[in-house]
Amino acid sequence: MNHVLIVDDDQTLCQLLTEFLAIEQFEASSVHDGAQALPQIQQHSYDAVVLDIMLPNISGIELLQQIRKTSDIPILMLTARGEDMDRILGLELGADDYLPKPCNPRELVARLKAILRRTKSHLNISSNASFSIDLPELGCFSVEHQARRVLLAGQEIKLTATEFDLLESLINQPDTTLSKQELSIQVLGKPLSSYDRSLDMHISNLRKKLPPPIAAAIDTIRGIGYRYTPSEIR
Structure with missing residues (x-):
């Protein structure tokens, strides 16, 4: 059973989401203050965080920055409808996905399942157990698929779960143009809607x-998408 932490000062919404998540076989805990959330995340093994931007004491954006210093836990942010800058900033700082409030609990559960499904499915890759290439003057760059780690000269490069999945998808299909929709x-586990720049931000x-x-x-x-071209590495 996946354990989700909901960080939102709307206690009624937290209760509603907790009950709905329980129906979908999730365990949910909640905190209503940004300052309380970081110790909770550090002390417990949550599978994902649902994080509101508007929080007392520490904003969701500040909390996201602090979490990303030490953890790549999947984070789904809740933003006020129409607040594009909050959404863009959240993605820039490492949020995996976002939903505008008020949100439909069914869509929230679907987004969480998509995030967790893609994160855990990549743990089961049997081929391409590792990828490595020697970079002049920088050392060995390697991607450890099973451990979900990226290293440069033995030092880990901290990526979010979404960033790792993007890199993995690209390097596993070299010289192949992948459309943004693909x-x-x-x-991201969802079709790309019009004017949605979340993939570009990641x-x-x-x-x-x-x-x-x-x-x-x-x-x-x-106008199409992205392609990993190993022959361009110098």
Whole structure:
């Protein structure tokens, strides 16, 4: 049973989501203050976090930044409807997905299942157990699929679950142009809707974290999608 932490100061909503998640075979806990959430996440093994942006004491954005310093736990953010800047900032800081409030509990459960399904399905990869390439002056860059770790010269590069899944999808299909729609379904678990730039934001975040030769090998195919081209690595 997956255990989800709900961080939202709306106690009625937390109760509603807890009851709905229980029907869907999730265990749910909740906290109503941003300052209380970080110790909870550090002390317990949650499978995912549902995080509201508007929280007392510490905002959801600040809390997201703190969580991402030490954890790649999947995070689904709740944003006020129409607050595009909050949504974009959340994605830039490492949120895996978002939903506008008020949200439909069925859609929230579907999004959580998609996040957890893609994260856990990648643990069962039997082929391509590891990927590595020597980068001049930087050392060995490696992707450990089973451990879900990315290393450069033996030091781990911290990626979110979504960023890791994107990298894995691209390097497992070299020299293949993947449309944004394909990647969205493969990695985000949902079709890409009009004006939704969440996939582009995740790609941008991923490139910033990768060593320059690897980042440069992820090509943008304008109007279509993305392609990993290993021959471009120098």
